[in-house]
Amino acid sequence: MAGQHGQEAQRAGTPHAQARIDLSAVRANVSRLCEAAGSAEVMAVVKADGYGHGMAAVARAALAGGATWLGVAGMREALALRAAGVPGRLLAWLLTPGDDWNAAVASGVELSAGATWAVRAAVRAAQAVDRPALLHLEAETGLGRGGATADDWRALLETAARAEAAGYVRVVGVWSHLARADEPGHPSCDEQLAAFRSAAGLARRAGLTPDVLHLSNSAATLTLPEAHFDLVRPGLAVYGLSPVPDLAAPSELGLRPAMTLTARLASVKRVPAGQGVSYGHRYRTARETTLGLVPLGYADGVPRHASQAGPVLVAGRRHTVAGTVCMDQFVLDLGDAPAAPGDEVVLFGPGDRGEPGAADWARAAQSISHEIVARIGARVPRTYTGGSASGEL
Template identity: 90%
Template sequence: MSFGMAREAENVEAGYGAAATAVADGHPPGVAGTPHARARIDLAAIRANVSRLCDTAGSAEVMAVVKADAYGHGAVPVARAALAGGATWLGVAGMREALALRTAGVPGRLLAWLLTPGDDWSAAVAAGVELSAGAPWAVRAAVRAAQAVDRPALLHLEAETGLGRGGAAAGDWQTLVDSAASAEAAGYLRVVGVWSHLARADEPGHPSCERQLEIFRDAAGIARRAGLAPDVLHLSNSAATLTLPEAHFDLVRPGLAVYGLSPVPDLAGPSELGLRPAMTLTARLASVKRVPAGQGVSYGHRYRTARETTLGLVPLGYADGVPRHASQAGPVLVAGRQHTVAGTVCMDQFVVDLGDASAAPGDEAVLFGPGDRGEPGVADWARAARTISHEIVTRIGARVPRTYTGGSAPGDH
């Protein structure tokens, strides 16, 4: 299928309702945005990426993971676009994220998995949010919530298969399954899923993946022998969705790939995977000036000009999510060419050495985007900061307004 998408100019910031407006605008009420910068989100790219993932998933359903404010892209508009692209589930980490989507009127099956005893389990059960349980205490919390709201809880049992993070380990799995089966028999809950998470799916062919698959199949078998009949088994993240079809089971949970970014950057880039990056981060130059050779730049003078040159001041810094670790390394497109951050990234700004390029205050600097104009990509910033693409997009701060192109998902207006 073709992933060339028309560049509609329609802005769809409005129309999400009061609770969701803060998400769509990219900053909470009372926090002023910076008019000199923005993160433009292409909803057409989101829809096309999800459609691509649906094709790859085959008979498995697709859960679009929209945790962390949809990886910094805006949870409500992205959730709607993902559903329009073919996703039938949404996934978030925390209960508050799930309840915010429900408050905004976002439909579809919705799972929250990073839960604590202090969360509002009753509100989540009342809102039809599906919840994860990796230990008997979580089953008990779900039962109490179901009793409080007079509605059965919908539970996904999490198995520890090798990640060493959440979920019940092999020695505790039977106890978890038995407690859930007893609560289901009493009518307090229904076990609708069994799930786990792969540790090294971004290293295709790593033997740990096959071992985790084996443990996961065993865990699902134990659940079924206890009389449970979950709707879905799910294990795959973005990397496994794209590279490990035997891990698809009934449902896949792509996150990074929904946003058009490669979960296996050493193997393939977005275009090779049929994906299109959805976020473009830009700013307007705040200052442009000629300086002599030997001019120290920014804190610590880690950079000195080699000759007379032009310096451009980009009004974004680490308070906006530009990684300080990308000092002297982050790539930026200005005046039609890529340049590199000169000196230290500051809280609100950084400098680029433009050489003899013609530039003026107000000219656009593109930190990253899909590459249509030769601008850097998110992966380029990840390499510069020695981190992963997930961190680059999720850390874009509340001062940077989000704007939306590519049309709106059904129900937004």
């Protein structure tokens, strides 16, 4: 069978699947975002293990590309970056009373406070470690998620101002988050901008002088310059994926996808017409054909919702997942194309060889590109090109 020589060429220890991360693409993407941000600084968001790309490696590449801040969701992520020796200003915003506030304040991690309890937690930590806590006060401007509502904002400002006067905290930022920036021109963006400006004005009148005001995500960084303020917080675009996929592909925004997800065929066999494939036999072969088994499944992050729809590239040809995606594997109907165990399957990448992109998988799974890359699991080893994963900045 053609391709059989590839089977023999696989060395012991060759991974059956891998996510290749191009750190030069991350650097170039951040440089492009710095350009788009104008006079605003750039915070590269590296939460969720760098959207599945590897948090510490991406953080270093982002700083090398021109970012001056890093952002994560949880405090444990922030402390992991500090433990890895990653420098720079670092904000964590999804915090709970049970987090290790003492360690975060001692490490210089900047913390979000969207309620008075968070300011009190920061004060206790500052007293414990004898170092002021650095706070970003979060205003609810319309997303309906975190942050102080307009009714609670004044109380938050008063609590923070008293803590700052006592020397326990420094209010270094005021921030919020846009709900529909991925729909350029949506009236909610202007409404949130007005609400944010009002919240910032109240903070100044309360005697607070934050270093930065920040509101913009990836979409707003690229499409809504009036929302840039002092700092922008791109996430998805750092990894080269479009935050407005219905309007522009990554290349049209000057971005390059950094992750390429590949696997090696584990099994290849001829089957007759009418053969049921995978659980539930949601797919049956229309004629005698070749089935290829791909050793990746939903436990690795391949969406089960992409059953019968997920696109892949094998030997320069596009194929679609045949049948149900299983926990560890899925099947392809390769027709009469030559194939052998060990042949490469490309699930998604930058498109250089005609392979699908993460956005194609997002459409197949009725999801978003963020989820496609962030859900790639720990069983899939990451390999890095374009710079060392632990290299110098």
